[in-house]
Every structure is written in C-alpha cells, then in structure tokens.
Amino acid sequence: MRFHPSEEQLAIQDAVRGTLADVWPKERLEKFxxxxxxxxxxxxxxxxxxxxxxxxxxxxxxxxxxxxxxAAMVAEVAGQAAAPGPIGAQMLxxxxxxxxxxxxxxxxxxxxxxxxxxxxxxxGGAWLPESWDATxxxxxxxxxxxxxxxxxxxxxxxxxxxxxxxxxxxVTIEPVKSSDRSRRLSTVSFSGAxxxxxxxxxxxxxxxxxxxxxxxxxxxxxGGAQYCVDLSVAYAKEREQFGQPIGRFQALxxxxxxxxxxxxxxxxxxxxAGYAHDADLPDAARAAAMAKAHxxxxxxxxxxxxxxxxxxxxxxxxYGLNNWFRRSLFDRAYLGSPAVHRxxxxxxxxx
Amino acid sequence: xxxxxxAEAEAFRTEVRDFLRATWQPGALRGADLKAYITDFRxxxxxxxxxxxxxxxxxxxxxxxxxxxxxxxxxxxxxxxRAPMEITGNGMNMLVPTLLEKGTxxxxxxxxxxxxxxxxxWGQGYSEPGTGSDLASVRTKGxxxxxxxxxxxxxxxxxQGDRATHMFALIRTEPQASKHGGISYLLIDLNQxxxxxxxxxxxxxDAGFYEFFFDNxxxxxxxxxxxxxxxxxxxxxxxxxxxxAIGSATGLGTQFDKLVELAREVTRNGKPAIQxxxxxxxxxxxxxxxxxxxxxxxxxxxxxxxxxxGGLVQSMMKLLLTETGHEMALAAQELIxxxxxxxxxxxxxxxxxxxxxxxxxxxxxxxxxxGGTTNIQxxxxxxxxxxxPRDLAMGAEK
Numbered sequence: 001m002r003f004h005p006s007e008e009q010l011a012i013q014d015a016v017r018g019t020l021a022d023v024w025p026k027e028r029l030e031k032f033x034x035x036x037x038x039x040x041x042x043x044x045x046x047x048x049x050x051x052x053x054x055x056x057x058x059x060x061x062x063x064x065x066x067x068x069x070x071a072a073m074v075a076e077v078a079g080q081a082a083a084p085g086p087i088g089a090q091m092l093x094x095x096x097x098x099x100x101x102x103x104x105x106x107x108x109x110x111x112x113x114x115x116x117x118x119x120x121x122x123x124g125g126a127w128l129p130e131s132w133d134a135t136x137x138x139x140x141x142x143x144x145x146x147x148x149x150x151x152x153x154x155x156x157x158x159x160x161x162x163x164x165x166x167x168x169x170x171v172t173i174e175p176v177k178s179s180d181r182s183r184r185l186s187t188v189s190f191s192g193a194x195x196x197x198x199x200x201x202x203x204x205x206x207x208x209x210x211x212x213x214x215x216x217x218x219x220x221x222x223g224g225a226q227y228c229v230d231l232s233v234a235y236a237k238e239r240e241q242f243g244q245p246i247g248r249f250q251a252l253x254x255x256x257x258x259x260x261x262x263x264x265x266x267x268x269x270x271x272x273a274g275y276a277h278d279a280d281l282p283d284a285a286r287a288a289a290m291a292k293a294h295x296x297x298x299x300x301x302x303x304x305x306x307x308x309x310x311x312x313x314x315x316x317x318x319y320g321l322n323n324w325f326r327r328s329l330f331d332r333a334y335l336g337s338p339a340v341h342r343x344x345x346x347x348x349x350x351x
Numbered sequence: 352x353x354x355x356x357x358a359e360a361e362a363f364r365t366e367v368r369d370f371l372r373a374t375w376q377p378g379a380l381r382g383a384d385l386k387a388y389i390t391d392f393r394x395x396x397x398x399x400x401x402x403x404x405x406x407x408x409x410x411x412x413x414x415x416x417x418x419x420x421x422x423x424x425x426x427x428x429x430x431x432x433r434a435p436m437e438i439t440g441n442g443m444n445m446l447v448p449t450l451l452e453k454g455t456x457x458x459x460x461x462x463x464x465x466x467x468x469x470x471x472x473w474g475q476g477y478s479e480p481g482t483g484s485d486l487a488s489v490r491t492k493g494x495x496x497x498x499x500x501x502x503x504x505x506x507x508x509x510x511q512g513d514r515a516t517h518m519f520a521l522i523r524t525e526p527q528a529s530k531h532g533g534i535s536y537l538l539i540d541l542n543q544x545x546x547x548x549x550x551x552x553x554x555x556x557d558a559g560f561y562e563f564f565f566d567n568x569x570x571x572x573x574x575x576x577x578x579x580x581x582x583x584x585x586x587x588x589x590x591x592x593x594x595x596a597i598g599s600a601t602g603l604g605t606q607f608d609k610l611v612e613l614a615r616e617v618t619r620n621g622k623p624a625i626q627x628x629x630x631x632x633x634x635x636x637x638x639x640x641x642x643x644x645x646x647x648x649x650x651x652x653x654x655x656x657x658x659x660x661g662g663l664v665q666s667m668m669k670l671l672l673t674e675t676g677h678e679m680a681l682a683a684q685e686l687i688x689x690x691x692x693x694x695x696x697x698x699x700x701x702x703x704x705x706x707x708x709x710x711x712x713x714x715x716x717x718x719x720x721x722g723g724t725t726n727i728q729x730x731x732x733x734x735x736x737x738x739x740p741r742d743l744a745m746g747a748e749k
Contacts, residue, residue, distance in 0.1 A: 001356045001420060003653035069352060133682070233737050247739040248732070256739065257670075257732040264664045265671050268646035275352045287642075294639030317408070339632060346631035351611065 003271065004206045009070060013077050020081040026320060028260050029082055033323060039118070039177065040084045050116025052087060056095040057175030063094065063114055067118050068212050069274030072219035076270070078207035079223030082165065082323050086120040086145045086234065088216035093119035093154055096162060096198060096209055102116060105196035108152060117151040120144055122165070123187055128344075129160035129206050129334040136165050136195030139307075140187055140310075143334070146172045146181065147186035155190070159201030166194045174268035180330035182323055208277075211288035214335055215273045218291040221299035221331040223271050224324050225263045228306035231321065232256055234309055259305045262298045269294060287347040293345065296331050303328040354649065360393045360420045362744035367428040370399055375434040382403050389435050390468075401425050402437050403467060406447065410463040419655045429723050440511060442466040449536070449588045461536070474509040474541065476520025476563065477586070481719040484727050485745075486521070487583060489529045491565060491641040495496055498572045500524070500537060502545070502618035508721075512548055512561020525580045536582035545569060555713045557697075569571065603672055607641045609687075610634065617686050617705055624686055633682050640675040644668070654664045663736040676715040683708040 005013075030345040033185050034042055054069055056094040057063020067117040071091045078087050097105050111117035124141035125131030134141050135157050144153070165171065170193030178184045233256055236247030246252050273291035274285040303325040309316040314321045332338065356364075374395050380388050396402045397413045404422065406412020415421075429436050429710040437443060450459050465599040482488045491504025508521060518539045525533035527536045541548070545568030550558035577585040597613055614625040647668065651661045656662060684691055686705070693706040733739045 001354060001360070001653060001656060003352050003649040004657070004659075006352075034701065074605075150620060185554060233597045233739065245740050247733075248742065250742060253733040253739050253742075254726065254729040256737060257729040259669050259733060260663065260676075260737055261670060263641075265643040265647040265667055268664075269643045271352060271650070272642070272646040273689075275354070290635070290639055290642055293635070297636075297639070319422065322501075339635075342632050342635035345635045345638070349611075351626045351631060351634075 003119040005073065005271075005308045011072050011243075015050055016047065016052075016074050016077040019050060020077065020083055022164070024044070024081055024083055029323060030055040030320065032084060032208060033181035037148075038186065040144045041149075042084065044085045044115065044118070047083070047087065048083070048090075049284070053090055053115040054094055054113035055091050057109075057113060057333075061098055061109070063098075066139075067216055067274070067278035069271060069278055072215050072270055075219035076218040076223035079220035079229045079327065081223070082183050082227075082327055084146070086118065086150070086183075088220070089121045089145070089154060090115065090119050091216070092209060092212055093164075096154060097164060099205060100162075100196075100198035102196045102198055104279060105198060108164065112152070118146065118149050119152040119154055120146050120150040121156075122147075123210075123213075123335065125157040127334075127340070129156060129210050132156035133158055134190055135141070136163050136170070136193045138188050140186045140189035143176065143185045144173075145345060146184055146185050146189045148175070153188065155195070156206075157197075157201065157328065160206050161197065161203065162199040162206055164196045164198055165190060166196070170194065172237050180326040182327060183330055191315040196280055197319050207285065210277070210335075211285050212277060212339070214288040215270070215277060215294040217331050217335055218270050218295040221295040221328070222263070222267060224327050224331065225266075225299040225302040227326055228261050228302045228321070229231075229256070229259050232306045233261065234308040235313075247334055255305060255309055259302050259309070262302050266295055266298050286345050287343040289348065292335065293341040294317075297326075297338050299328040300332050318345075321339055356424065360424055361541045363421055363493075364424045364428060367425055368432075369403060370396070370401070370430060371432040371434055374399075375432055393435065393437075396434075400428075402523050405465070406463065410459055411467055423652065438467060438469045439589065440472065440518075441475050442471060442517075444474050444476065446538075448485060449519070449576060449585060453536075453732050454586045455573075457573065458576065470516075471540070472511065472516050474512050474515030474516050474561070474563070476509065476518040476522075477507040478508045478572055480507055484724055486532065488533060489521050491520070491522050492526070493524040493535060493537060495524070497570060497581045499569045500569065500572060500575070502537070502539065502568045505564050507551070507560075507562040509561045509563060510559060511562065513550065513558075515561075518542055518563065519576075521582050521586055524582075531583045532580050534582035535579050536576040536585040537570055538576065539565075539568060543568060552715070555710060556694075577672055589694055603641055603644050603675060606676070606679060607638060610637075610683060613683060613686050613705060613708065617688070623688055630686070633685070637678045638677065638681060640671065640678065644671050644675060647671075663732070666728075666732050666736045666737070669722065670725060670732065673715070673718045673728075674710075676718050680708075680712040680715040684712055 024041040051064055052074060054063035055066050056075065059065035075088050092257060094109060097109050108117060119217055122141040123132060124139065124143045125133045133139060134155060136155060151167050155163045155165045157163050170191050172189040174187045176185045176187060236256060237245055239246050243288055269291050273287040276287045306321055307325065310321065313319050369452050375392060380529060396712065400413045400415050401717055403412035404415040406414065408414045430704045443466060447463055450462055462471060465639060466473065477486060477490060479489055481490065489495040491506060502522060509515065520535045520537055520539055521534050525698050548561050551562055553560065568610045586746050595624055607646040614630055614634060615623055617624045619627045619630065647664050651665055654661050687708050688716050691704040691709060695706045695709050696703050698710060730742065734741055
C-alpha cells in the first residue's frame with residue numbers, strides 16, 4: 001500500500017521544475033505573453049531533452065514506460081510554472097500512435113518521442129468525443145494549442161475516432177486572440193489533409209485517451225492553483241502594513257488558509273484519477289471527470305482569491321499573477337466545463 | 352502508487368478472519384449475557400494481539416509494535432464481522448496515552464486497567480465558561496491542603512458527562528506563575544459531595560454535554576499527572592500510535608451516500624430529485640470534496656505507514672470535514688423542502704421521514720465548534736502549515 005509519491009516521481013518533478021526554472025524564468029514568460037508566438041522552441045527542446053515525449057511509451061518501444069500518474073505529476077509542475085507548449089498532448093501522442101494498428105503512422109513515433117515533431121490536440125465539436133465533427137477531409141476545430149508550430153495534429157474525428165494529421169497541405173491555421181497568452185490557440189481547418197486513421201469512431205481506447213487528457217488538465221490546474229497559494233503566502237510574509245507583515249492579520253491569514261484548503265486535499269484526488277487510470281479501475285473514467293471538474297473550479301477560485309489577497313499589485317499586468325488567472329480560465333473551459341463533467345459523473349454513477 | 356495492502360497484510364487478514372470466525376459467535380445472546388460474552392471476546396482478541404495494541408502487557412494491553420496497515424486490516428475485518436473493538440471514549444483516546452507517557456507506575460497501575468474495562472469513564476475538564484479557544488486562561492483553582500487538592504470552579508462542554516465517573520482536568524494551581532505555567536493536570540473522582548453535574552441542552556434539543564461545578568471538591572495529591580505547573584504540556588500528549596485510518600473513520604463518505612439516497616427518495620417536479628440536473632450538479636460538486644477528503648486520508652495513511660509526517664494536509668482534515676458537512680447540510684435542506692418544518696423524532700425511533708436530516712443540518716454546526724473551532728483550525732493551518740507569523744495576542748503560547 002502506497003499512496004504518496006515515490007522518490008522517482010519526486011525526482012522527475014524536480015527535473016522538470018529545475019529545467020523550467022532555467023529556461024522559463026519570469027522574464028521569458030513576460031516576453032512570451034507580450035509577443036505573438038504560440039510556441040517557444042527553447043523551453044520545448046529543454047523539456048523534451050528530459051524524455052517527456054516518450055514518458056508514456058513502453059520501454060521496448062524506446063519510451064520510459066511510465067504511467068498517467070507520472071505524466072500528471074509532470075503536468076502539475078508545468079502548470080505551476082505556466083509553461084507554454086502542448087506538453088500533455090505530446091506525452092499522450094506517442095502512446096496513441098504506439099497503441100494504434102496503423103503501421104504507417106508509426107513512422108512518426110521516433111520524432112514524437114524525441115519531441116522533434118510537435119503534436120497537439122484538435123478536439124472539436126463540444127469537446128466530448130461523441131460530439132467531434134471534423135475529418136481530415138473536411139471540417140474545422142476551434143481552440144487548438146500551438147497550432148502554428150505543430151507538425152502533427154491528434155484530430156478527434158467525427159463520432160469519436162482519432163486520426164493523426166500532418167501539418168502542411170490541406171491544413172489552414174487561423175490564430176484566435178487567446179485569453180491565456182501562455183497557451184495560445186488557433187482555429188484549424190482541414191480539407192484533404194494527409195492523415196492516418198489511428199482509431200475508428202467508437203473505439204473504447206478513444207474514451208480512455210480523452211479521460212487521460214482530462215487528468216492532465218486537472219494536474220495542470222493543481223499546479224497553477226498551488227502557484228497562486230505559494231505566491232500569496234510569500235507575499236503576505238513580506239508585505240508590511242501598519243508596521244507588521246500583513247500575514248499576521250487574522251483576516252488575511254484565514255483567507256490564505258482557505259486557499260490552501262482548496263488545493264492541498266485536492267492533490268490526492270488528482271493522484272487517484274491518475275492511479276485509477278493506470279490500474280484500469282472500474283471508476284477510472286468517473287475519477288477523471290471528477291478530478292477535471294473539481295480542480296478546474298479550485299484553480300479559478302484560488303486564482304481569484306490570490307488577486308484579492310495581494311491587493312493592488314495583484315491586479316497589475318506587471319506582477320504577472322494574471323497569467324495564472326488566465327490559465328485558470330483555460331483549464332476550466334478546455335475539454336469541457338466542470339458542469340459538463342459533473343453531468344457525466346452523475347451519469348457514470350448510474351444516478 | 353498502489354492501493355493494495357500487499358501479501359503480508361493479506362496473510363494477516365486471513366489470520367484475523369479465522370480468529371473472528373472461531374471467536375465471535377454472539378448468536379442470539381442479549382443483555383447481561385451478551386455483555387459478558389463481549390468482555391470475554393475482548394480479552395481473547397487482546398491476547399491474540401488485535402486490540403489495545405498500544406497498551407503494555409503489564410497493564411492488560413497486547414503491546415504490539417505500531418503498524419498502521421495491520422491496524423487498518425483489524426478495523427476492516429472487525430467491522431465486517433460486526434465484532435466489538437476497544438472501549439472508546441475520552442479515557443482511552445486521551446487519558447491513557449497521557450498516562451503512558453507522563454504517569455508514574457502507581458498512576459498507571461491505578462487507572463489504566465479500570466479505564467480499559469470501562470469501570471472508570473472519563474470526562475474531559477478543559478473548557479470553562481470564560482475559557483474557550485483561549486484554553487490556557489483556565490481559572491478553576493486547585494489548592495494543596497495537606498495531602499489533598501481542594502478544587503473550586505466550573506468546567507463545561509464535557510461529553511458523556513452523564514456517565515463519567517472521573518475527570519482529567521486542567522486546573523490553575525500556581526496563581527503566581529505565568530498563564531501557561533500555572534496549570535496542572537489533575538484527575539478527579541466525580542462521585543463526591545463537592546461535585547455537581549448539570550446537562551446542557553443543545554440546539555438539537557438533546558443534551559450531549561454536561562457542565563460540572565466544583566465546590567471544595569477534593570482529589571489526592573498523588574493524582575497529579577506530571578509536575579505542578581506542567582499541565583499545559585501534559586495535556587498536549589496525544590496518541591500517535593497507529594492513529595492513521597482510512598476513509599470511513601470520519602463518516603463523510605457514508606454521509607454522502609445517504610445524501611444520494613435522499614435525492615433518490617424525494618421528488619422534484621414529480622420525478623425523483625436525483626434526476627434533476629441541478630441536483631446532480633450540486634451532488635457531484637460536493638462529491639469533489641468528499642473524494643479529496645477520502646484520498647487525502649489514503650495519503651495520510653500511506654505516509655504514516657512509511658513513518659513520515661502528514662504535513663500540511665493533516666492539519667486540514669478536520670476543517671475539510673466540517674466545511675463539506677456544511678455543504679451537505681445545505682443540500683439536504685434543499686432536498687427535504689417543506690419537511691424542514693417538521694421536528695424529527697429522536698434518533699433510533701421508527702417512522703422518521705426526510706426531516707431526520709435536520710439532525711445532520713444542526714449537527715454540522717456543532718462540528719464547527721467541537722475539538723477546535725473552525726477559526727482556530729484556520730489559524731493552525733496558516734501558522735503551522737503555511738508558516739505565517741503568529742498572532743501577537745496569542746504569542747504567549749509556548
């Protein structure tokens with residue numbers, strides 16, 4: 001029985017955290033959000049050099065053979081650092097291609113594993129697989145992250161299948177002015193694009209991949225929410241008013257305790273969702289939906305509370321807290337709102 | 352991560368199950384016969400090493416090395432067989448650990464066995480009418496006259512005060528000393544002329560607590576635990592042995608299941624309420640917290656099994672329980688609708704309708720107060736968990 005991170009898992013988190021501290025300091029994030037690019041090659045290469053592209057790939061196929069729980073721990077650190085790039089999609093892409101029977105698509109596996117080829121999700125419709133409505137031949141998908149830099153699109157196809165689509169001919173990209181500037185989105189249109197069918201509509205593996213993606217968003221939200229708590233607590237210890245640190249005042253102290261209370265217990269929910277997926281437990285899909293809904297709400301709530309706890313400085317552009325607030329908007333909406341996943345969870349419980 | 356307990360624990364489970372099958376057969380026994388059977392069973396279960404694991408053999412315990420996984424397996428299997436575990440209550444939970452750590456051999460001999468057998472039942476004498484969250488401000492006086500302490504004052508919020516035979520109490524014995532340094536930890540026999548007890552009727556209408564008045568009550572000088580003036584520190588002794596337990600110990604999950612049941616039973620717009628989209632949203636929103644609580648208890652259990660500290664999340668469990676209980680109370684109130692206008696019959700009586708949820712609705716308010724108020728919990732999380740500077744007004748605490 002073990003339900004706390006292993007030394008190895010903590011080491012992976014430390015490696016990702018250390019790399020991001022080097023390649024994605026506050027100044028880089030500031031520059032990125034003030035620019036127009038939807039991708040940052042330097043931080044991407046540094047993260048991929050850690051082997052994230054092959055994290056979920058079995059060892060006999062050149063991967064690290066780790067599970068969704070490990071990937072979620074990576075996504076958590078990425079969320080904490082407001083990292084750019086479709087890291088979650090990249091980690092899942094190699095797994096998706098390796099699990100498919102389409103042998104031709106496997107030609108892309110090495111480049112996905114190394115991170116040389118950037119993969120991103122293109123899930124259209126109303127996010128849920130049954131609502132996907134595009135095909136490589138025709139259709140468009142709103143809200144695709146880092147589309148301009150992507151070499152490969154993991155396209156959710158009509159009725160709930162998955163195709164791997166190559167960038168280039170037959171693929172048109174129209175940037176969306178995105179509220180989360182650390183993860184810029186585009187509308188991507190497909191018309192006769194070069195593609196590989198990976199899973200047919202209705203294949204149960206598609207639902208499983210979608211659930212995995214939900215867990216990674218939940219983990220990103222956990223990391224982002226943790227950042228908001230940490231920043232607010234540090235500020236309360238340092239900022240003085242009335243001749244003392246504001247963190248001594250009970251009103252603020254209680255606000256901060258309440259923020260931490262939103263986040264810390266929810267960590268174990270993300271772990272459970274990852275574990276349940278890896279162990280293929282009967283409640284894995286439901287746990288993923290619950291984790292996505294709960295963590296997205298906690299992130300929004302804590303990001304708002306963080307601005308309030310800071311006072312004026314928290315409301316400025318310069319201070320940068322707004323980048324995490326904006327990420328909370330993304331994590332809440334992306335792949336379906338908390339209400340959507342709670343409705344699913346109620347269905348899955350058989351209520 | 353791995354939620355299975357492992358081969359060693361499963362072998363132990365089989366052993367416990369076999370023991371229970373052979374030893375716990377109460378059949379149709381009732382009344383005094385059942386009581387005697389249970390006493391005998393507890394003795395056998397203790398001999399087998401399943402009960403009173405933290406208590407030395409010299410005092411009637413089974414003196415087992417701390418092992419949270421085994422303790423959990425025992426809880427699960429005894430629960431499954433509906434077999435009685437240790438006698439619980441303030442005496443076993445609070446006094447005995449304190450005696451084991453701070454008591455003299457004579458005190459241990461005098462009190463531990465009788466507490467385990469249920470002969471001595473203990474009330475907690477901490478709070479006073481003027482002493483709530485600021486516990487170290489207790490004013491009940493103890494004066495050493497000859498070889499006896501003479502006690503005057505009042506204690507309040509003593510649970511099981513109707514049955515208590517004895518009390519462990521924080522008494523001010525050193526009026527000249529500092530606030531925290533003037534308190535001693537004394538044991539008091541409650542069945543004596545100088546002690547009066549009175550029930551406190553609470554908002555539910557029941558009386559779960561008592562207050563005690565001391566008017567020249569007496570207790571032997573040797574019933575002082577620890578040194579004079581060290582009572583504050585003595586009272587902080589807690590049972591660390593196998594304290595971690597998984598999930599259901601808190602009842603939050605069970606209560607949530609009942610709430611879902613309620614939503615199936617009551618109707619909304621002519622259909623079971625559980626089919627209403629709003630109700631489904633409300634329930635799953637609460638369930639997010641219930642799951643966070645459950646899996647955090649797994650996390651704490653796992654840390655305890657590895658001999659590691661629970662850290663920040665440990666300090667949050669009570670507040671999370673309280674707040675989620677409040678959310679459930681509000682949801683239940685919404686579901687029962689006009690039945691909230693009906694006063695529920697006493698718990699355990701037949702024919703209680705949805706209005707029985709008013710017990711939980713009101714009881715959830717008690718949870719915000721008992722065992723450290725919600726605001727005190729927030730202070731603890733902020734100061735000990737997040738490292739925020741201590742409140743100046745409370746700075747005197749050591």
